[in-house]
Amino acid sequence: MGKMENTKYGTQWGELTINVILRKLQAAKRSKYSRALHCKCAVMDATLGKKEVRLFLCKRKKAEKWSVLVTTGLKLNFMKHTAFYAMRWGIEAFYEDTKRNLGLSDCSCRNITSQTAYAVLVTIRYNIMAYVSGSTIMRQSVDCSEICTQA
Numbered sequence: 001m002g003k004m005e006n007t008k009y010g011t012q013w014g015e016l017t018i019n020v021i022l023r024k025l026q027a028a029k030r031s032k033y034s035r036a037l038h039c040k041c042a043v044m045d046a047t048l049g050k051k052e053v054r055l056f057l058c059k060r061k062k063a064e065k066w067s068v069l070v071t072t073g074l075k076l077n078f079m080k081h082t083a084f085y086a087m088r089w090g091i092e093a094f095y096e097d098t099k100r101n102l103g104l105s106d107c108s109c110r111n112i113t114s115q116t117a118y119a120v121l122v123t124i125r126y127n128i129m130a131y132v133s134g135s136t137i138m139r140q141s142v143d144c145s146e147i148c149t150q151a
Contacts, residue, residue, distance in 0.1 A: 009055065010047035018068050021046070022057055031057070034078070041078055056081060098122050102129075 008015040013024055021044055025031055031042035041058040048070070056069040056078050071081055098104040102125050107118040 007048070009053070011044065018055070018057070018066075021055065022066055025057070034058075036079060037082060043078055045074065054081075094126065098126050102126055 006017060008017055011021060025042045031040055033040050039058045039060045044055045046053055046055055054071050054074050057066050059066045102122045104122045107115055109115045
């Protein structure tokens with residue numbers, strides 16, 4: 001996901017921020033409603049620095065703010081990118097939860113075997129916590145003791 005801030009993208013209208021691009025796309029009536037995704041979306045090819053990117057702007061409800069997905073994959077359409085992003089989001093949520101709540105990033109082992117064992121134990125704890133809580137995203141911090149020993 002991109003930020004709706006001050007990043008400027010090269011467009012056919014010049015160097016513009018996402019908010020200005022969005023207003024121009026809406027004025028040109030280039031935003032459409034997707035029945036499959038239940039959201040309003042707009043697509044724009046642009047450049048970020050020297051790299052060609054595609055901007056997917058979408059919002060689900062009228063009161064909701066627009067979100068932007070920036071990608072370098074120029075051949076795939078909005079539906080394919082959304083499907084890939086949805087698959088990737090589960091992985092991102094896993095890493096965020098294990099780093100923040102289960103101490104995945106706290107391992108200070110020097111031995112690769114110990115690091116692998118630590119990662120496996122954190123993953124097992126994550127699966128147990130997800131099973132107990134009934135969801136894949138943990139809501140509270142968990143007190144985790146040191147698992148690996150210094151090698």
